[in-house]
């Protein structure tokens with residue numbers, strides 16, 4: 093039927109869109125585990141971190157075919173927020189295997205692939 097189609101996310105923005113959904117999930121998991129919150133509740137610090145991370149993501153200049161923030165050359169986070177999000181990733185990342193196994197395995201696979209690609213590029217540069 094005309095006009096009822098939901099708009100599809102362009103392929104090159106899919107990783108970026110996925111991150112927008114997953115960052116709040118990972119922060120919530122962390123907040124529940126580390127700060128004792130429950131349900132949809134978040135502590136003040138984690139609420140601020142969620143807003144900040146989503147804001148940075150919205151402004152990300154590398155949203156097309158987005159790669160990993162941890163390998164980003166400009167890293168746009170303030171140092172304190174960067175430390176906090178690193179803690180969240182470290183804590184929630186391995187736990188995602190139980191609640192979001194497809195994402196978690198896909199993420200690990202993409203990370204390995206990306207690291208290999210970076211190594212290849214570095215080698216090619218040093219061979220010149």
Ligand code: SF4
Nearest residue numbers: 148152161164167168
């Ligand atoms: S760290 Fe880099 S990739 Fe991550 S949101 Fe900031 S600019 Fe984008």
Ligand SMILES: [Zn+2]
Nearest residue numbers: 123127135138
């Ligand atoms: Zn918290």
